[in-house]
Every structure is written in structure tokens, then in C-alpha cells.
Amino acid sequence: MNPPVGQRKLRLATTSLAGCFGCHMSLLDIDERLFDLLDRVDLDRSPLTDIKHCGPCDIGLIEGGICNAENIHVLREFRRQCKVLIALGACAINGGLPAQRNHLDLGQCLQEVYLTGPGIVGGRIPDDPELPLPLNQVHPIHEIVRIDYFIPGCPPSGDAIWKFLTDLLDGRTPRLGHPLLHFD
């Protein structure tokens, strides 16, 4: 798994947008193969590192769909900096289960959660400018920026992520077949 002599290590960035971090857990599910992975790539911005902004990278892994303004800024930063951008998991690919809010009125959702829901006394809808505004609908990331590859699954299995990444790192066209390819 060591990179060929003279070849620099690749840089990998990851992030979670409107995700549940489950895809990152699945990435960690490659278990001891993480050591092999880290022989070949250095991690840039990621929930697993302390790097605040994405530098120039070879691969960006994006988990989660787009549900608020900050998601869009982060996604655009990744697109600017990463040569190859991968949508990881159902949310990034089609909005996922969070997109089930798309047929609800956002204002009514916020009211119910912060004002009228059971057990809420003296609540208010958070309005500090520090907080990113939610979008009226959840979107897949390919509706915001161009995406190079898609790894489906909720989450994709560690084996599927491993197969996909090693195909890519070894210069093969990444392929997932039965039973690694699944949407659930």
C-alpha cells in the first residue's frame, strides 16, 4: 500500500454538511486499513483533524446534503480546492432522509420546534446572525457544484468506501457491484 517511490502522498479532505456523521463512522469502519490509507494520503480539513479551511487537495469526500447557507460556503470551498470531489452517502446524493422536510413549510417547522411544540415555554426562533439560515428545501450537493464521483449507501459500508478509494488511488475506474452497491 506504500506509494510508489518518488510519488508524493495525496491530500484528502472530508466534511459533513447536512449529514449525520454516519458516513464518517463508516469510513472509520475500514478499521486497521486506516493505517494503509494514511500511508497513502494525508488528511487536510476534516472532522478528524483540526484544520479549519480546506487547502489544495486531491480528493474531497462530502457527506450530507445542503440544508443551510453555511453548507453552501463549505461545499464551494471544497470544490475550489479539491481536484476530485466525491458525494459520500444518500444525503449528499439525493438529499436523503433530511429532504423529507421538503414538502413542509420551513416557517411552520421552525415555529413548531421552537415555539409551539410540546413542553416549550417562552421559546423563540433563534435569530442571531451567527447562525446560518436554513434553505427552504434540502438539496443534493450535485445541484450546487459539479461532483466527480458518487458512493451510495446510508451509509456506504466501510468495504464499499475502501473499494472505491483504493480503485481511485490505484488509477482504476472505481466500481461497486453486488453486494457493495446499495442505497439503504
Next chain:
Amino acid sequence: MNTPSLLLDGLPVPFSVGQTIMEAATAAGIFIPHLCHHPDFKPQGSCKLCTVKANGRYVSACTMPAKDGMEVENNSPDLNDKRRTLLQMLFVEGNHFCPSCEKSGDCLLQALAYELEMLTAHFPQFYPDRPVDASHPEVLLDFNRCILCELCVRASRDVDGKNVFALSGRGIGKHLIVNAESGRLADTGFALADKAAHVCPVGVILAKRRGFLQPIGCRRYDRQPIAMQPARPLASGGNGPES
């Protein structure tokens, strides 16, 4: 007289006169992708997934009668690309959130997407907003997953004799409706024992309180890819009382 036969991807496939390309292929154990075709029903050719090239022309295998000496192309990159695009169109037209769907692992649409290695639905999502119908005591309807194959329409009309379902509207507005003045399934003669309750290839018509019974790994398409499986068993759905 010799048995007539056609050439399917170069393989001779015998058939009896009157059979379609689909019937001849199925009898020979060769898989042609399909959604609206069901061996129990008259073919209607609406999903176009079974498009093959017969003597150089694109035709629906489910409606085209087999002819002696016909050369049919089925499993080719060209056809599979077109089929994948059709699947992607179906996926964005509906709300196919497989992670929470009771039909996942047992769904024909999903199994075909796996078979054709569809990694993403590619097109912008439509996110339709059609309310579920939970009025019936035994069956739930989620219209946002409907692919308009009309199997339930055909089953209810032709087998059950109840005419519970119909398609209404035009173009992208076309959708499945329940034939009752109220539009509610509870106000029809529909019953869980009906054929129509078990023909839905996706997750629209679901028996209540039976979801997620099958452990992951044991569902129909977990075990084997769809192309490796014997033809779909007659008159059963993954979600029915008999399964």
C-alpha cells in the same frame, strides 16, 4: 417443422409462435430488465426498461412478438446506458429515499438500479408532494414512490374485478389515484387479500405493520443480484401475507 428461434445476444433462443421476445427470453432463463412487465398480466410497454434492439430497431421486448431468425441485442453497453438513464429519471421523479423505505431490498426499481450500477440519479430532484393515504386499516399508500407501471390498476381491474386504482392527470402531473368519491382507499372494497395488494414493484402499496420484518442480508435482492435470480414468482410481493 423446426421450432422457431431468435438470436439473443448471439445465443439461439427457441420460442413458440405467439410469444414475445420477453417471454422467449424468460423461458430460456435470460434476464431482460423490466418494471411494468409481469408474467400474469397483459404487457403494456410503458416503462421502456425492456427496450432491446431487434433487427436493428429499438423495441419493447415485452410487446414485440418473437420472429424466427430475429436478431435481438439485449445486454449491451448502449442499451444498458439508456436503461440507466430511464432509471435515473424515475428516481428523481419520485421520493425514493431507500434508507427509510420498507420495500428496500425487495424493490424491483432498486434492484435494477443495482444491476445497472446506477450510482446517482444524476438529474435535479422533483421532490413531489403527494399525501400518503393511511385510511385503510390494512394497507398504506405512499404515492411519492409510484412509477406508474399500472400493475395495481391492471390487477384490481382484471383480476380482482374491483377497479380500485387508476391513473389521472397528464404529463408530469400524471399520478395514481384511488377510485372512490372521497379518493380514500378505506372507501373502496380493497382488501389485503386482493391481487392488487401484492403486485406493486416499488414501495407504494404496503401492508401495514409488516415493514422491516426481513433482516438485512435476507431480503430478496440482498441474496443475489436480480439478473441471477429465477423469474419473479407469480402472484407474490415481498410484503404480502404469503411471504
